[in-house]
Amino acid sequence: MIPLIDLKRQTRQLEGEIQRAIAEILADCHFVKGTSIEKFEEAFARYCEVAYASAVSSGTAALQLALLAAGVGEGDEVVTSPYTFIATAEAITCVGAKPVFVDILPGPFTLDPEKIEEVITERTKAVIPVDLYGQSADLEAIEQIAQVHHLTIIEDACQATGAEYKGRRLGSVSHLTCFSFYPSKNLGALGDAGAVVTKDLKAVEQIRIRRDHGQTGPYIHETEGLNARMDSIQAAVLLVKLQYVDGWNATRRKHARQYDELLRDIEPVTTPPIMEYANSVYALYTIRAQDRDRLQVYLRQRGIGTGVYYPIPLHLQPAYQYLGYKEYDFPVTETAARETLSLPMYPELSEDEITCVAEGIRDFYQGKE
Ligand SMILES: Cc1ncc(COP(=O)(O)O)c(C=O)c1O
Structure with missing residues (x-):
């Protein structure tokens, strides 16, 4: 048998290290908002060659929070690819906006930059290029269009942790970049997890508040948010795996x-x-x-x-x-x-x-x- 995906092989190889990482969380019992979260955020931002990372509960939550941080909401339109996992579009509708699809390039299966302008209206607020199968979209070509029309780029790099565009690590190229650490991804947790990375301090602050019910202090809610925090155990495991x-x-x-x-x-x-x-x-x-x-x-x-x-x-x-x-x-x-x-x-x-x-x-x- 040669399975399409085999998580057992990697998990067995790292079993000792993973168990030690989990044991530390069991010892201090900070299952939510533990110190492993900040450590992972620092390490992952460094890995992506970008200033900030926000650890969240999944790639889907990462996309949703990135859209919220970009101010996308009710009545807005977001351009994206129809050839992706549904989470990309779900995130758009979850914030009240409308997905507007554009065809892909036949080679890399990523958004065709030449088709984007045809669908831009005064309601278009953002573009989500998807780095499908681990290969980045043509980010500069998309950026040029985005600049002309004042659109935010929220990159869906959920399938592309560690990939590069013109020698730059994904995460350091677009305004907001979203990652998934679903177990079968290149960097996979032991359950659901994700991250948004950005060089924009205001955006990362927004995301950190909104992933935690909009709390700015204990039971002070600046805004409504989500329950979309990464678990401490996942952060500890991801810190182990990030080295590899x-x-x-x-x-x-x-x-x-x-x-x-x-x-x-x-x-x-x-x-x-x-x-x-x-x-x-x-x-x-x-x-x-x-x-x-x-x-x-x-x-x-x-x-x-x-x-x-x-x-x-x-x-x-x-x-x-x-x-x-x-x-x-x-x-x-x-x-x-x-x-x-x-x-x-x-x-x-x-x-x-x-x-x-x-x-x-x-x-x-x-x-x-
Ligand atoms: C392209 C793409 N976007 C978004 C997601 C959503 O990530 P998650 O499953 O962590 O919510 C995935 C996960 O499979 C994906 O492949």
Whole structure:
């Protein structure tokens, strides 16, 4: 069996260190707002090469709090990609704004900067580029448009901890950058967790107040907020894992090169192109494959797990019918949703396992039973 994601391998490797980190929290019993939170915030901000980080309860909460800090609310519009996890759009509607979708680039599966201006209205307040599969969107191109129209960029880097844009760490490029530490991410907690990073002190203060019910002091509520704090245990575990994330990302890149090499001459397969401005961390290794669904079944029968991220683009989801989009509105996205297949990808994967996955794909297209 080669699963798509295997959390057991990494967790076993770090079991001793993780248990010691948890034991410290058990000893002081500050399960919420413990000292590990501030320590993690400092370490993660340093990691992202940016001034401030705010530790929150999930990537979804990070996006929601970033939107609130940017002053996005009722009646506003936020431009984003329809080819992402629903959390990106959910965060927009949660603050009372409306998601406005724009098609993606066929190579990197990220927001097409050239299509953004077409949908900007006087209600547009922000753009959320999504760094899909671990590769950054074209942030400078998007920034140029944002500056002309006075829009805030809130980057959804939930799949891209440690990735770079033109040699700059994600987190140090956009005004507000949101991360997810969902267990299967490149930097994963033992449950839900996330962060917003920024160089804007006012924004981070807003986020810290709003993640804690709008409290500025004990039971003094400047505003209403959320219960969106990161747990102390998650911060302690993330502090342990943060030391390893660059090494893990380097290994993911090595695995990606092996896949690229092995799959290169299989004509019905397109390996993931990496743009010249990006240094991907391969949260997922995602190919385009002809006859994708049958290939997925074939690999499953061989004990190889794969995933489809995402089979239904957001503009065609039942939840967003009310937005009035229809089929063919975003052809690049819709083709991607039919063709993409994510292969097993995690640092602990062995070279033999990657070879075995590639052989499975080759055998499928050669018609082998
Ligand atoms: C692109 C993207 N945005 C947002 C999220 C939400 O993160 P979380 O699951 O931590 O709330 C995810 C998580 O899968 C994601 O992949």
